[in-house]
Amino acid sequence: MRPLVVLGFLGSTLDASKFGPSRWGKWRPTVGLTMHEDLRVDRLVLLHGSQHGRLADYVAADIASVSPETRMEPHVLDFADPWDFEEVYGKLLDFARAYPFDPEAEDYLVHITTGTHVAQICLFLLTEAHYLPGRLLQTQPKRGTADAAGTWTAIDLDLSRYDSIATRFAAASAESTSFLKSGIDTGNAAFNRMIDEIEQVAIRSRAPVLLMGPTGAGKSQLARRIYELKRLKHQVRGPFVEVNCATLKGDGAMSALFGHRKGAFTGAVADRPGLLRSADGGMLFLDEIGELGLDEQAMILRAIEDKRFLPVGSDKEVGSDFQLIAGTNRDLGACVAQGTFRDDLYARLNLWTYALPGLADRREDIAPNLDYELERFAEREGTRVTFNKEARERYLAFATGVQARWPGNFRDLAASVTRMATFAPKGRIDLDCAEAEIARLRRLWGAADGGADDLEALLPGEALAELDPFDRVQLAHVVATCRRSRSLSEAGRTLFAASRARRGSTNDADRLRKYLARFDLSWAQLAG
Structure with a gap:
C-alpha cells in the first residue's frame, strides 16, 4: 500500500481539552482520526496559527502515543482575519502550490472537519480544483458514546464514480442544452455537438463569444438563450442588451454605444448612459459587429479588456462589467485582411467562435422547428393551429427537398408558418393552404434571384x-x-x-x- 497523508487544520476548540486521563473520553477530531484500525495515517500535515503552537505540540504528543507510526508535520499558517475568504483562499493556494505533493507515490486525504467554515470551504474548493490532489475526509463523534476515535468518511469528488449523481448531472446538462435550443429536439449531429460545447462555455466562462452565420440563422435567439441560461444559474444579474450595429452610423454610433455628456455636441441636451453602461452586470449582444467603424472597434476592445471607456464629451471614464456576445454574417478574418476590422479585436473575440449553419444545412431540423413555430404562433396570437396529415407531409416534402433554398433561413420558416397559420381554415392547415404557401415561397425566392430558374415548369x-x-x-x-x-x-x-x-x-x-x-x-x- 502507498503511504497515506492527511492534511488539515488544527481545531483550536474541538482539539483542545484539559490535560489528564479524562481527555481520552472526549472526541478530538485530529487525534481521533489516527485512532482507527481501518485508517492508517502515515503522515499528518497539520496547519495552525502561531498562537496555537502549544496546542499543536500537545495534540502531536497524544497522536504519538496512540499512533507512533504517524509522522507529524506541523505548518504555521497565520491569517490576519480567518473569516476573510480572499485572504484564507489566497494563502492556502500559495501553500498548495509550494507543497511537494507526489500523487504517484502517495495517497492524500484533506480533513475538512476542523478550522473555520471559511477554511473548510477553501479546502473543498482547492481539492475540487485539484490544487490539493486528494479526497475529502470528514470525521464526527459517535453519538451516545464516549468513543474518542469517532467515525470517518472519505468523499471522492469525481462525480463520474457515483452512478446516481452522474445520471442527475447528465440530465441537468441535457436540460441546459435543450434550453439553449429552445426545447427543440434537433436531429443535426454537428449542431447538437456545437450546442453541447456552447452550454459548457456559457456556464464556465465570461470571455466574449462570437456567433457567425448567415442572416436568419438564429444568432440573436441563441445569444438571448445563453443569457437566460446564465441568469437561471445566477451568473448574471443585469439585463440583456441587444443592438444591431448595422443601424449605428456616423457620429451617432459612438453616442449610442458609449453614451455622451450633456452639451457634447449639437442636440445633446441631456446625459446619455449608452448601451455599454446599460448592460452593466449583464450581457451585451452586438449583432453584425463587422459593421462598426474602426474607432468604435477600438473603444469596444478597451471596454472588453479594462471594463472602462470614455463617453463622448466626457473627461472622466466610466465602468461597465458585462459579458459580450458578438454576431456577424461576415468573414471577420477576411475583413481583417481587407483592413475593415481590427486584428486585435478579432483576436480577442476569436476565443470562442461558433458558426451557426443555415436552415438549408439543417433540413432534418425543419420538422421539429415547424412544431416550434406553431407553438410560438399559439403563444403570440392565442390560437392553436395544427396541420392535417396530408398537408404536413406535402409541406415537409417541399421544405426538405433540394428545391427549397431558404435564403432567409429560420426567419423564412417562421414567416411561412405564420402565413399558413393565419390563413388556416378553422385552425387546421389543409393541403390547399400548404400548396398555396409552397407556390408563394417559389415566387418569393424566384423574385429575389431575379427569376433564378424556372426548371419547375420544365421538369416533373x-x-x-x-x-x-x-x-x-x-x-x-x-x-x-x-x-x-x-x-x-x-x-x-x-x-x-x-x-x-x-x-x-x-x-x-x-x-x-x-x-x-x-x-x-x-x-x-x-x-x-
Missing part, C-alpha cells in the same frame, strides 16, 4: 428532386443561355466557347442536344 417534381444542387445550377444556366440564343448552334457556341478552341472539329449543337436529352428536354421546348 420527381426529376427535379433528384437533381443535385450542382446539376441544378448548371442546367439552369444552360436553359437561360438557350432562351437568349437564336439557334441551337449559337447556344452551343456560347456554352462551349472555351473548350471548342481546343478541339479539332466542333459540333456544338450536337453536344448541347445530347446534354439536354439527359433531362428529357429539347431545343424546341426551350426556343418555344
Whole structure:
C-alpha cells in the first residue's frame, strides 16, 4: 500500500481539552482520526496559527502515543482575519502550490472537519480544483458514546464514480442544452455537438463569444438563450442588451454605444448612459459587429479588456462589467485582411467562435422547428393551429427537398408558418393552404434571384428532386443561355466557347442536344 497523508487544520476548540486521563473520553477530531484500525495515517500535515503552537505540540504528543507510526508535520499558517475568504483562499493556494505533493507515490486525504467554515470551504474548493490532489475526509463523534476515535468518511469528488449523481448531472446538462435550443429536439449531429460545447462555455466562462452565420440563422435567439441560461444559474444579474450595429452610423454610433455628456455636441441636451453602461452586470449582444467603424472597434476592445471607456464629451471614464456576445454574417478574418476590422479585436473575440449553419444545412431540423413555430404562433396570437396529415407531409416534402433554398433561413420558416397559420381554415392547415404557401415561397425566392430558374415548369417534381444542387445550377444556366440564343448552334457556341478552341472539329449543337436529352428536354421546348 502507498503511504497515506492527511492534511488539515488544527481545531483550536474541538482539539483542545484539559490535560489528564479524562481527555481520552472526549472526541478530538485530529487525534481521533489516527485512532482507527481501518485508517492508517502515515503522515499528518497539520496547519495552525502561531498562537496555537502549544496546542499543536500537545495534540502531536497524544497522536504519538496512540499512533507512533504517524509522522507529524506541523505548518504555521497565520491569517490576519480567518473569516476573510480572499485572504484564507489566497494563502492556502500559495501553500498548495509550494507543497511537494507526489500523487504517484502517495495517497492524500484533506480533513475538512476542523478550522473555520471559511477554511473548510477553501479546502473543498482547492481539492475540487485539484490544487490539493486528494479526497475529502470528514470525521464526527459517535453519538451516545464516549468513543474518542469517532467515525470517518472519505468523499471522492469525481462525480463520474457515483452512478446516481452522474445520471442527475447528465440530465441537468441535457436540460441546459435543450434550453439553449429552445426545447427543440434537433436531429443535426454537428449542431447538437456545437450546442453541447456552447452550454459548457456559457456556464464556465465570461470571455466574449462570437456567433457567425448567415442572416436568419438564429444568432440573436441563441445569444438571448445563453443569457437566460446564465441568469437561471445566477451568473448574471443585469439585463440583456441587444443592438444591431448595422443601424449605428456616423457620429451617432459612438453616442449610442458609449453614451455622451450633456452639451457634447449639437442636440445633446441631456446625459446619455449608452448601451455599454446599460448592460452593466449583464450581457451585451452586438449583432453584425463587422459593421462598426474602426474607432468604435477600438473603444469596444478597451471596454472588453479594462471594463472602462470614455463617453463622448466626457473627461472622466466610466465602468461597465458585462459579458459580450458578438454576431456577424461576415468573414471577420477576411475583413481583417481587407483592413475593415481590427486584428486585435478579432483576436480577442476569436476565443470562442461558433458558426451557426443555415436552415438549408439543417433540413432534418425543419420538422421539429415547424412544431416550434406553431407553438410560438399559439403563444403570440392565442390560437392553436395544427396541420392535417396530408398537408404536413406535402409541406415537409417541399421544405426538405433540394428545391427549397431558404435564403432567409429560420426567419423564412417562421414567416411561412405564420402565413399558413393565419390563413388556416378553422385552425387546421389543409393541403390547399400548404400548396398555396409552397407556390408563394417559389415566387418569393424566384423574385429575389431575379427569376433564378424556372426548371419547375420544365421538369416533373420527381426529376427535379433528384437533381443535385450542382446539376441544378448548371442546367439552369444552360436553359437561360438557350432562351437568349437564336439557334441551337449559337447556344452551343456560347456554352462551349472555351473548350471548342481546343478541339479539332466542333459540333456544338450536337453536344448541347445530347446534354439536354439527359433531362428529357429539347431545343424546341426551350426556343418555344
